[in-house]
Amino acid sequence: xxxxxxxxxxxxxxxxxxxxxxxxxxxxxxxxxxxxxxxxxxxxxxxxxxxxxxxxxxxxxxxxxxxxxxxxxxxxxxxxxxxxxxxxxxxxxxxxxxxx
Amino acid sequence: xxxxxxxxxxxxxxxxxxxxxxxxxxxxxxxxxxxxxxxxxxxxxxxxxxxxxxxxxxxxxxxxxxxxxxxxxxxxxxxxxxxxxxxxxxxxxxxxxxxxxxxxxxxxxxxxxxxxxxxxxxxxxxxxxxxxxxxxxxxxxxxxxxxxxxxxxxxxxxxxxxxxxxxxxxxxxxxxxxxxxxxxxxxxxxxxxxxxxxxxxxxx
Numbered sequence: 001x002x003x004x005x006x007x008x009x010x011x012x013x014x015x016x017x018x019x020x021x022x023x024x025x026x027x028x029x030x031x032x033x034x035x036x037x038x039x040x041x042x043x044x045x046x047x048x049x050x051x052x053x054x055x056x057x058x059x060x061x062x063x064x065x066x067x068x069x070x071x072x073x074x075x076x077x078x079x080x081x082x083x084x085x086x087x088x089x090x091x092x093x094x095x096x097x098x099x100x
Numbered sequence: 101x102x103x104x105x106x107x108x109x110x111x112x113x114x115x116x117x118x119x120x121x122x123x124x125x126x127x128x129x130x131x132x133x134x135x136x137x138x139x140x141x142x143x144x145x146x147x148x149x150x151x152x153x154x155x156x157x158x159x160x161x162x163x164x165x166x167x168x169x170x171x172x173x174x175x176x177x178x179x180x181x182x183x184x185x186x187x188x189x190x191x192x193x194x195x196x197x198x199x200x201x202x203x204x205x206x207x208x209x210x211x212x213x214x215x216x217x218x219x220x221x222x223x224x225x226x227x228x229x230x231x232x233x234x235x236x237x238x239x240x241x242x243x244x245x246x247x248x249x250x251x252x253x254x255x256x257x258x259x260x261x262x263x264x265x266x267x268x269x270x271x272x273x274x275x276x277x278x279x280x281x282x283x284x285x286x287x288x289x290x291x292x293x294x295x296x297x298x299x300x301x302x303x304x
Contacts, residue, residue, distance in 0.1 A: 010191055011188075014185065014188040017294075021177055021180045021181050022177075024177055024297070025177050027173065027302045028173030028174045028176065028177050028302065029173065036165075037304055045298040045302050045303055046298065049297075049299075052294040053295065056187065056287055056290055056291045056294065060188070060287040060290065062130050065128070066129055066130075070129065077143060077147065082295065084151055085150060085151065085154045085299060089154055089157070089158065089303060092158030097159075098161070099159055
């Protein structure tokens with residue numbers, strides 16, 4: 001932890017973004033063409049996207065200094081969009097909606 | 101972070117404002133307000149397009165799975181790393197500009213633009229592989245949406261690189277606000293990609 005205190009918040013954000021992108025590599029290979037990652041896999045991928053997007057919003061776009069209203073509006077957009085994508089994808093996987 | 105009592109006078113020098121010194125409301129956002137209006141509209145458009153992509157996939161999962169299997173997920177991850185690294189360099193350039201380290205700020209913007217251009221090189225390799233396999237914008241719904249979404253995003257990368265190069269050449273009076281404005285656009289391009297990448301390349 002001592003070395004983490006020496007690096008500034010922006011650099012920490014960059015390291016977090018690089019680290020989380022490395023995790024997505026686990027899903028990058030298509031061993032069996034088209035095999036589903038499952039609803040849990042989709043949720044994990046979207047959670048990673050929200051976490052990365054939040055780092056970008058708060059520390060790259062400096063919304064951590066812009067007050068709670070902007071933070072809520074912009075992270076709200078991110079969470080709602082990814083939540084909607086998850087809902088649509090899950091509805092398809094569960095057979096609630098699909099090809100006619 | 102020093103606890104200094106702030107007065108209205110201290111926030112008057114908008115151009116040199118540290119993030120800590122910004123006023124509330126619209127002035128709380130870094131850079132020029134017009135850029136933020138563009139950012140909000142871009143996020144609305146990309147958001148709608150991403151939702152449309154998710155719905156289209158649910159309606160035709162077989163076509164989307166077959167199409168996605170032709171994409172290179174590793175190249176997409178590499179490009180995510182390229183963009184977040186470039187965004188980091190741009191953010192450091194803004195910080196350098198605020199400190200008054202002008203040459204360092206200009207160099208950081210140049211470096212951010214150079215790293216950003218790697219994204220386009222990787223994208224070109226991906227497009228040539230897909231097109232070389234005979235998969236074009238007319239092939240099926242997946243490839244139509246793939247080329248439209250990634251192409252529209254890649255055009256923003258091109259524009260972002262041009263903006264970074266331009267703001268890095270600003271005169272001393274406007275440098276900090278221009279750096280903030282250019283970097284804000286660039287971070288938006290980055291933000292859009294971190295959703296586009298899992299949505300188009302990974303979720304199946």
